[in-house]
Amino acid sequence: MITKDRRLTLSYIFSVIKQSLNGEQQDYTQGSIRKAIFLLAIPMILELSLESVFAVVDMFFVSKLGQNAITTVGLTESVITIVYSIAIGLSTAATAMVARRIGEKNPEAAAHAGAQSMLIALLATLLVSIAGMVYAGEILALMGANEEVVRDGAIFTRIMLGGSVAIMLLFLINGIFRGAGDAAMAMKSLWIASIINIILCPLLIHFFGLKGAAIATVIGRSTGVLYQCYHLFKGSGILKFYRHHFKLNPGITKSIVAIAWPATFQFIIASGSWIILTRLVAETGGTAASAGYQIAFRNFVFFILPAWGLSNAAATLVGQNLGAGQIQRAERSVLLTARYNAILMSFVMVLFLFFSAPIVAVFTQDVEVARYGTQALQIIGSGFIFYAVGMVMIQAFNGAGDTRTPTVINFVCFWLFQVPLAYLLALGLDMDSTGAFIAIPAAESLIACVAWYYFKKGNWKQVKV
Template structure:
């Protein structure tokens, strides 16, 4: 580890002005999040040119991919907490060993996930109650994405490790390059421009897989050559079962929490298709469940664009909180988190207003479908006002994860999704006999979840280091 660079960043994080340091760390992460959103918007834009069913294919695939990836990402969260706290405590050799152990663990796990996902994709899509019209597109897209999971995983691990030491710029450069590559490859493989075959939905998946692979290779090269703050060597990659046990102890709750959250979104997809099918007759539109899910897919992409700003700030806060806890500066960690919540709420409040005012042209940009645009009016009326509250929830969740208090994060995520969102989305959908109830349930889960998260945060039980064990 290049301790001079890391030491300088550590000093800035622990003793510099909070908001200025937060912005310094956050702006590359915000760019990075926007780049990832652009990744998804590119697929949505081009597939929208093919039709409503093709546009919906990635939206059905990603909850499944996220479910399997989230199991490993829980351990990546634990690794981030260890590395950032070791840096805060000036234990740089231990930080490198933790990084190597995490990287090798992620690679092994991701390979197993990829094989499992390819084999089980048909059964999983049937579990989601995917409509017959969308199913063939979703199946082919899902299998290709699962095939590229090992590269996606190692690219995520690279991002986590560099963020832990305060380097938020290098991952952005790599991710921007991968998105540019994806933007170039998408129409080539989807429409068969030039010498490329016309592959439709499968082409979008191949473009995504190839782009992630290129990013993963570059990230791995930087880690293994020591050209970034973390230096992984064959020695640090060797199995360290003592450290693995610590990663599993801290990471298991995070894995359970993130995977049950991801599974919750798989079930939410089933709820959307079910409510759309049950009460679509009132709209007089055939296959109204496809309309409901297409609206959800576009809404999800748009909210991800808004969350790019708040998520970037929350992740920067996570680096600062993790290092502050490692240095036992608990009051500073609390102040950092509180200021982040205020900033997030403000940003998402402004974004929500823009979303409300420009809803029609935004949706029409992706697909000029009157039924989808009409359904989006319910999104504005019943769901959009809850988005600023999610900024508070996300910040608290990130505080718990960065502190290594993964059990708290696990419970918080499960309460919001399984205890509030799923019951309310389905229950209100049935009660109101309309998809409006489903959107209202989603919105209420953000508001109630934020209140619960803030109350738990203020108790202060998260303010202790895990590296003291």
Template sequence: MTGLTEGDLFRGLIAVAAPIVAGNVLQSVLEMVDLFFVGRLGYEAIAGVAMSSTIVMVLMTIIIGLVTANTAFVSRHYGARDLDMVAKAVYHTLILGLVFSIVLTAVGILFAEDMLLFLGAEPDVAVLGASYLAVLFAGIATMVELWVINSSFQSCGDATTPMLLVVLANILNIVLDPLLIFGYGAVPAFGVAGAAYATVISRGVAFAIAFALLLSGRTPIPFSLRTTFEGALARRLILVAVPNSVQSGLRSVTFMVMMAVVAVFGTAAISAYGIVGRLETVALMPGFGVATATAVLVGQNLGAGKPERAAQGVRLSALMNGGFMALVGVIFFFAAPSLIEIFDPSGTSTEIGMSYMQTVAPFYVFIAVAIVLGFALNGAGDTKRPMYATLFSMVLFQVPLAYILPDLLGIGIIGVWLAVVCGAILQVGMLFSMYRRGTWKTAAI
């Protein structure tokens, strides 16, 4: 379907990456729209959603690892043209995703407010955030299964179908956001929870269509509900998923701890951190699209017995991503106040948010390259090394620095931002060293 294993490498990479980038950017724009409407409810509402998003990242780590394992399995076997194994991998990932979603629903609903209070949220912020989380986790299964199906299509080189599904979901979400947040006519105003209702409903519609396509026989995946569940294959998927889940968990816990550190500086600081975090996410989405295509490229070429072509693709992706994020860093550095005040017109978040952007944005190129290298290793099924890099650079290095630097250097919250920069530099250095060893080329899954 693409030129990932043969032909022009750049064109093949762009053919897969472009729809993923478009879908990712649309998804990020949707999150910005959510934040825009929620921001009309006050900066406490922004803080509640920002802290809730951090908790979602932590609880979704198992699913992130599972999707990564699915990408490695599907792309590898698709590259080897073993379509029966492709279909089995997708079926087993969907089953495992459903099981883990049920667990997430229970944990997310039962402990939402407690987790927000643990992070340091003020009681009113915790109540707002809990109303958002309860709804989001009630419908998490459809979001997870949609993610699995989309990653399966992408791993076979079909990035257009997932993009169209994301477009549909985002249009529906944007329409529902103001309706459910503020209410209209017979529709009551759900406040912060309305943003979560809009997300769940729109993702549910997209999942229904995606699953129907999967069953239709008109996709690269010969999927069947009659597939027999095999414990051995499920265990293989989990063995590849666990290190990536741990890696994602370490990253998410780091973000959660960083949120708690920021909370010490007040609710306005949390609001600013939430805004710059969303802006940063939007900026990184093209890079995540390129990195996802890189993971598919690596998996398919290893499956086709072409490890050197895989390495060429990784170098190309790193140059593309690094160059793009260097440009974004310049824009964010100079446009920080205007960007932040779009979401918090009161100006409460501007000064702190600006300090973050002007400290961290010049180093975005390091984050961009680290993303590509991490995805490349994961796409090869070598998920342990990125886990070690995350452990040392973020948990054992960045977090302690975030606690120490503000008082040690007497620079307040800027010390927290410097810790982010130091962690990013260490992480890219470790990942580059691991990548250069080349053991990923012979990783077994």
């Protein structure tokens, strides 16, 4: 029998969920911190969860094309993480500046900052797209792909890198929405992109092979961008863009770049380390190890993106509350979010430790590929609680506009610790690909500890944006 108190609790929970998905304008600098976290986090988790569903669905259909196709997608995604790094770097700057201006109750300045960040993004993407389209085959070869993979996969890589403007704008504009506290709009745009991807992916793979997966991705993300732009220019949200916002403002663009370049390098450092580990796995374990690792990595992404949702909620709360002068509220928001994230990821850790084999079996029947994939998933999954805490701390710095501290942390923990450790274990101690797998949770655990230390020092509270 359901008691009255329980009915009231369930009613409250459903009302919060409904409120978060409706995208109603909220003041996150007042009221319950717990409610503010969930109002932001629920759409952010759903937003990134569907993106991660697509990543897994995409790998499911691509895996039917064989080891070469899996390897091509994995190697291309490793390179595209550089595009993601630039997009996330600019998105981080946009979120910090928009959130700070919204906290100051100045939506006009927030819109101006968002528009200026879009101009910078378009220029950066043009350079990346041209390089990717011209040198697609060479990029795959540089990543350690054999001649057969380069021959079959170059067109996939060319389409994906050529369409990187959609990746850039999708992430950037969602960062603008999140900074404004409109997490529901960010969720809807990524849902549209992902649903179209999921529908088109098997159809286009059937007709065009591997390149069909790339075409589906570009079409889906481009549609999401069109939806975002409609609401920025024609919508009724707190942010409304006009033509004059796109008139180049050197002062604002300088501020955006000052925040964005460390954030961009922050993610380039992290993604660069992943690229090196991807190549190390291919060199020491061959195509089977590489394919198994890519399956494990896609599943890792599937389960880690909801944690990113909670972390992004912390970034918005930090930025808006600092803008409103609510410093202690900003700190409490981060600590509470970190607790929730650790609880969520502890369940994922248990799942990966004990159920990796059946998870990997969904994607491949190749015994050797499955063996590598299961091992990678178990080892990587052992550090999920540390991933959860570290992600919240890093995003708290970013939300405050202190992008340099996490950049230094990433450089030390990834390049001075993870990469040398991976090579020591893989080659020095003859552990091969297993050594590379072990280096991942080791480095992420170190990041969590160091980030926690610097967060408690509190220098991020003094950053001006």
